[in-house]
Amino acid sequence: MTDITAPTPRAWLGIALVAGSALAWSYGGAIQRFIGVEDGWTIVFWRCQFAGLFLLAFMLLRDRFDGTIRLFRSMGWPGFFIAVGFALVSTFFVLAVTMTPVANVVLFLASIPLFAALLARIVLKEPISPVTWGAIFAVILGVGIMVSSSIGDGGSIxxxxxxxxxxxxxxxxxxxxxxxxxxxMTPAACGGSFIASAIAASQAGTFAVSGHDLALLFCFGALNLGLGMALYVTGARMIPSALAALIGTAEMILAPVWMVILHNEIPSGRTIIGGALVMAALFTYLINHARQGPRHPDAAAA
Structure with a gap:
């Protein structure tokens, strides 16, 4: 008798694509550490320029010219808001990594689902389960431990x-x-990349970079940010959103590992303890969410 609960080939492909996106996103901080450009705004300009061009090419190949135009036209003001948000987080990630250990930045990213649950409670009046409340408080505690470690070691506030x-x-x-x-999400991320690049262009001291750094910046933009987004939006349409979120946690686990292997940037003891609390809270929340099933429709991934 056939097991109807077994993942289909399409589901396995979705799992592989989302796992690939987590892998692609995980080495961003490690790439940035190799770049010899001192001006963070110059890095933002080139990274987001390459990411925007990659995502634009991805849409043109997938949706053709007319389809790509329709995607941008259908964004509206909500899509523009998402694009601006994507521009801000892309910029803040680069600038933060220049000032503080990558592990701290990535572990802040791990708290995104719980921040979202808390804001949804305030704005949309969505109920929060006791498990989610416990996870939120655990994240606050874990982040507090991480922050105390960074400040104590002279980290940048x-x-x-x-x-x-x-x-x-x-x-x-x-x-x-x-x-x-x-x-x-794809046109919003593409538009957000170009917005971030335009903002960085007004702040950068120079656009001149060496050929070696330009190659690294291409990888940082196209193969880290752009490819990761393309893999995620493709794979996330094939599997449940809760499963995609669980697989995506691999990024938070792999990113500090890359830093240890490639740059010998070893997290402090308090960062490890705080990060463990954050990751445990995230896993608890996501597993509980997956068991309950989604209450709200997801945004269109592509």
Whole structure:
């Protein structure tokens, strides 16, 4: 008798694509550490320029010219809001990594689902289960431990503030996508990349970089940010959103590992303890959410 609960080939493909996106996103901080450009705004300009061009080429290949134009036209103001949010988080990630350990930045990213749940409770009046409340408090405790470690070691308060702003912005984006579930993420990410690049162009001291750094910036933009987004939006349409979120946690686990292997950037003891609390809270929340089933329609992934 056939097991009807077994994943289909399409589901396995979706799992592989989402896992690939987590892998692609995980080495962003490690690539940035190899780049010899001192001006963070110059890095943002080139990274987001390459990411925007990659995503534009991806849409043109997938949807052709007319389809790509329709995707941008259908974004509306909610899609523009998501694009601006994507521009901010892309910028803040680069600037934060220049000021604070990558592990701290990535572990702040791990708290995004819980920030989103808390904001959805405030704005959309969505109920929060006791498990989610417990996870939120655990994240607050874990982040507090991480922050105390960084400040104690002379870490940048501005870098930590930029890292902390990323999940807050993502939470706002999540509330918008739940209110307008027809938002398409690929054109929003593409537009956001070009917005971030334009902002960085007005702040960068120079656009001149060496050929070696330009190659790294291409990888940082196209193969880290752009390819990761393309893999995710393709794979997330094939599997449940809760499963995609669980697989996506591999990014938070792999990113500090890359830093240890490639740059010998070993997290402090308090960062490891705080990060363990954050990851445990995230896994608890996502597993509980998967068991309950989604209450709200997801935004259009593509």
């Amino acid at each position: 501005l870098g930590l503030a930029l890292a902390a702003a990323i999940p807050a912005i993502f939470a706002c984006m999540t509330v918008v996508t739940r209110s307008y579930p027809g938002i398409r």
